[in-house]
C-alpha cells in the first residue's frame with residue numbers, strides 16, 4: 001500500500017506582496033525519488049524549504065509524515081528529513097568526522113555509535129577507500145565534499161532526504177558520476193524518499209521516478225518522465241522539452 005509522506009494542501013507563499021507559490025497541492029509517497037524541475041526563480045527552493053520548516057506557508061497546509069514542520073521540534077524534524085544543498089555547507093573548521101557527527105550528537109548518540117555510523121556513511125557514498133575522516137573539507141575535491149554533504153544528510157538515517165541543486169557546482173563528468181551514484185544510493189536505501197531540485201532537464205528525467213515541472217509558483221505537470229514526454233500537459237512543458245530537442249539537434253549538426 002502506498003503511504004503519503006509529504007502532502008501540500010493548497011499551499012501559497014508570499015514574501016511581502018510578492019506571491020511566489022500559488023495554491024500548490026501535491027502528494028509524495030514513501031520511497032519515491034521525485035525531482036522538481038523549473039526555471040530560475042519559479043519557487044523550487046521555496047517549496048523544498050517549506051517541507052523542512054525553514055520557511056512557513058502563508059496559507060494552506062504542509063504535512064510531513066503527518067506532522068506540520070512548523071510545529072515539530074528541530075530534533076524530531078532532523079530525524080525525519082535530511083538536507084543537501086549546492087553550497088554543501090560543511091563547517092570548514094571541523095574535520096569530516098565532526099561534520100558527519102553533528103546530527104547524531106544532537107540526538108545523543110554515544111561515541112562508539114557515532115564512529116561506527118561514520119564508517120558506514122563513508123561506505124554508502126563510496127569514500128571508504130582513504131582516510132577522509134580526519135581531513136578538513138578544504139582537503140577534499142568539490143565532488144568529494146558533495147559526497148560528504150550527502151553522507152551528512154543521511155547520518156541519522158532520515159526517511160526523507162531533500163536535495164537542493166546538489167550537483168550544480170560540479171563539472172559535467174563529476175556530475176554524471178554523482179547522478180549515477182545518487183540513483184544507486186536511492187535503490188540501495190530502498191524505502192527512503194528523495195526530493196531533488198534541479199534546473200537540468202536531463203538530471204530531472206534521469207533521476208526522477210516522477211518529475212514535478214514548475215513555472216511561476218505552480219505545477220505545470222507532475223508525472224513520470226515517459227508520460228511527460230508522450231503527453232506534455234501544457235505549452236510550457238512542450239517548450240521545455242523542445243529546448244532539449246533543439247540542444248541535441250545542434251549537438252548532432254556540429255558533430256556529424
Ligand SMILES: Nc1ncnc2c1ncn2[C@@H]1O[C@H](COP(=O)(O)OP(=O)(O)OP(=O)(O)O)[C@@H](O)[C@H]1O
Nearest residue numbers: 015018020038039040041042043044045046047199
Ligand atoms: N527570503 C526571501 N525574501 C524575499 N524573496 C524571496 C526569498 N526567498 C526567495 N524569494 C523570491 O522567491 C522567488 C522564488 O525563489 P526560489 O529560490 O524558490 O526559486 P528557485 O526556483 O529555487 O530558483 P533558482 O533555480 O534560481 O534557485 C524568487 O523571485 C526569489 O527572489
